[in-house]
Amino acid sequence: DRRRTPHIVFLASSGMGHLNPFLRLAAQLSARDCRVSLLTTHPTVSAAEERHVDAFFAAFPGVRRLDIHVPLLDPSELNCADPFFLRFESIRRSAHLLPRVLADASPPVSAAIVDISVASSYLPAVAEMGIPSYILFISCAAMLALCAYFPTYLATKNTSGVGDIDIPGVWTVPKSSVPVVLHDQNQLFAKQFLENGQALPKANGILVNTLHAWEPEALAALNEGKVTPDMPPVLAIGPLLPVPAMSVEGESVSAPFAWLDRQPDRSVVYVGFGNRTGMQAEQIRELGIGLERSGLRFLWVVKSKVVDRAEVEVGLEELLGEEYLAKIKDRGMVVKDWVEQAEILRHRAVGGFLSHCGWNSVVEAALYGVRILGWPMGGDQRVSAEALARGGLGIWVEGWSWQAEEEAEKKLVKGEEISERLKDLMAAEGLRASATTMAAAAADVGGTSYQVLTHFIESLTL
Ligand code: BUP
Numbered sequence: 387d388r389r390r391t392p393h394i395v396f397l398a399s400s401g402m403g404h405l406n407p408f409l410r411l412a413a414q415l416s417a418r419d420c421r422v423s424l425l426t427t428h429p430t431v432s433a434a435e436e437r438h439v440d441a442f443f444a445a446f447p448g449v450r451r452l453d454i455h456v457p458l459l460d461p462s463e464l465n466c467a468d469p470f471f472l473r474f475e476s477i478r479r480s481a482h483l484l485p486r487v488l489a490d491a492s493p494p495v496s497a498a499i500v501d502i503s504v505a506s507s508y509l510p511a512v513a514e515m516g517i518p519s520y521i522l523f524i525s526c527a528a529m530l531a532l533c534a535y536f537p538t539y540l541a542t543k544n545t546s547g548v549g550d551i552d553i554p555g556v557w558t559v560p561k562s563s564v565p566v567v568l569h570d571q572n573q574l575f576a577k578q579f580l581e582n583g584q585a586l587p588k589a590n591g592i593l594v595n596t597l598h599a600w601e602p603e604a605l606a607a608l609n610e611g612k613v614t615p616d617m618p619p620v621l622a623i624g625p626l627l628p629v630p631a632m633s634v635e636g637e638s639v640s641a642p643f644a645w646l647d648r649q650p651d652r653s654v655v656y657v658g659f660g661n662r663t664g665m666q667a668e669q670i671r672e673l674g675i676g677l678e679r680s681g682l683r684f685l686w687v688v689k690s691k692v693v694d695r696a697e698v699e700v701g702l703e704e705l706l707g708e709e710y711l712a713k714i715k716d717r718g719m720v721v722k723d724w725v726e727q728a729e730i731l732r733h734r735a736v737g738g739f740l741s742h743c744g745w746n747s748v749v750e751a752a753l754y755g756v757r758i759l760g761w762p763m764g765g766d767q768r769v770s771a772e773a774l775a776r777g778g779l780g781i782w783v784e785g786w787s788w789q790a791e792e793e794a795e796k797k798l799v800k801g802e803e804i805s806e807r808l809k810d811l812m813a814a815e816g817l818r819a820s821a822t823t824m825a826a827a828a829a830d831v832g833g834t835s836y837q838v839l840t841h842f843i844e845s846l847t848l
Contacts, residue, residue: 387681392496392846393421394646395452395488396522397508400431400473401503402438403744407524407595408501409442410626416449419639423450423491431469432661435725439565443631443731452487456480462471466574470662471567474578475505481511496846499593502533505583509588510723518590518846525745526773527596527604527620529766531556534614535582536568542581557776562784563768564645566627574697587616591843595624598834599775599824621838625753625825628728639726642685643733644775645719649683656730656756657743658685659763667705669787669798674706676804677718682812684718685736687725731756738811740804744775745781752779753825759811763788781814783807 394415398408400826408424416422424443430436443451456476460474461467464475481504488495498519499549512519512568523530543549552558567575576690586592594639598605601622607613608620646654657677659665665673670688677684690706702711702720706708730736741749744758751758758780760771771782785839786794828835 395423395495395498397500401470413629427456427636431473434537445632454483454803460743470770471575478504481507485730506585521589523594526767527601528773529769531604531613536583553610556604591619593621594625597828613809625749645733646733649735654683654735655738656736657740660744673799675801679805680808743770745770748774811814
């Protein structure tokens with residue numbers, strides 16, 4: 387039975403940017419006659435994760451729910467204030483719980499799909515049980531190449547710190563685009579990233595939410611062994627399709643759609659910077675000025691805190707002023723709560739996206755033909771911004787400040803400049819069509835990504 391109907395266990399990690407691709411791939415494999423189990427960890431860091439996990443299991447009763455409880459770690463002991471990096475660490479330290487959870491799974495597990503953030507501890511635990519393992523890499527192929535090459539880079543570089551990183555066969559990631567947390571090897575995330583990079587060869591394969599047409603160089607270099615010689619096969623399975631069946635209901639969720647329904651086709655710029663990017667109040671106000679000056683219609687999700695459970699909540703009136711809100715009310719909608727982003731990007735009224743370049747956001751926009759103006763804020767986002775520009779999905783402005791910069795150096799991006807770039811974006815009609823066509827074709831039955839997944843499923847049933 388293990389041979390005929392594969393039983394695939396998803397070992398997910400933390401953060402919506404990690405969880406969403408897991409839920410999407412799990413939904414897809416479940417629809418393609420695989421048995422699917424999903425392991426999630428509790429308590430979740432954000433309320434959004436908890437809501438989505440619950441909605442997923444309600445929508446897919448056939449998927450088996452496996453839960454583990456992980457300990458909360460002391461931030462001061464690990465010298466790390468980021469709640470998501472801390473959670474990666476506690477999940478990494480929970481690998482000893484896997485044998486019991488997986489041994490009980492019935493029918494026997496054919497393969498485990500592991501989140502990259504916990505790969506170095508989960509892959510050996512899964513291998514010890516004789517179960518093949520695959521990594522689901524949640525960012526772009528260029529970032530996977532950086533992850534794979536980073537151990538070699540550190541071992542061979544002749545500068546004291548981290549400088550420009552020339553990834554063989556891919557491109558040079560300038561020092562200014564290297565995630566800031568990787569500049570200090572004593573940081574918790576830098577250690578995790580290095581260990582996960584070293585662990586990549588232990589996987590049977592690596593699944594990436596991208597397309598050949600978007601990242602031909604990076605995918606070829608990875609698969610030809612140019613980045614690192616012992617790389618397992620890298621499979622481009624994107625674009626992972628959002629799961630509409632699990633949309634979260636509620637007045638605050640539906641309000642943007644009622645507003646979008648009243649706007650002309652492709653006229654609205656959607657502005658969203660992800661779950662983790664709390665923008666400073668001064669920059670929020672400057673962005674407001676830019677949106678207003680652009681004369682464009684816009685739907686803007688404002689976030690001023692890193693975790694949605696954080697106590698301090700600043701109201702929109704306080705952030706932007708009542709006068710501003712009154713001035714833009716005919717052309718713009720501003721919201722603070724969670725939005726169903728993929729559904730918004732799919733709406734016929736949305737034509738542009740001012741984005742932090744979280745890779746899931748990039749893929750969602752490209753899937754629905756929405757062109758992107760990238761404003762990367764931190765983490766892997768400058769690498770993703772470069773990938774999206776090279777893939778013809780949008781543009782980005784390298785000079786715009788990002789979170790990584792010291793407060794003193796961080797220059798405010800002025801409203802006037804934001805307004806000009808937005809107008810450029812909305813005028814660049816050519817950016818749109820090819821990206822959508824490629825993405826839709828790849829995901830379609832018989833398309834390239836669909837076929838890659840078919841082979842993957844078949845390889846587990848042989
Ligand atoms: Br915010 C927000 N609604 O209001 P990324 C995000 N999302 O559906 P990030 C919503 O969360 P991490 C909201 O569509 C995407 O699938 C969005 O992932 C969805 O960026 C996901 O784009 C966010 O990769 O990842 O936020 O930086 O959560 O790990 O910080």
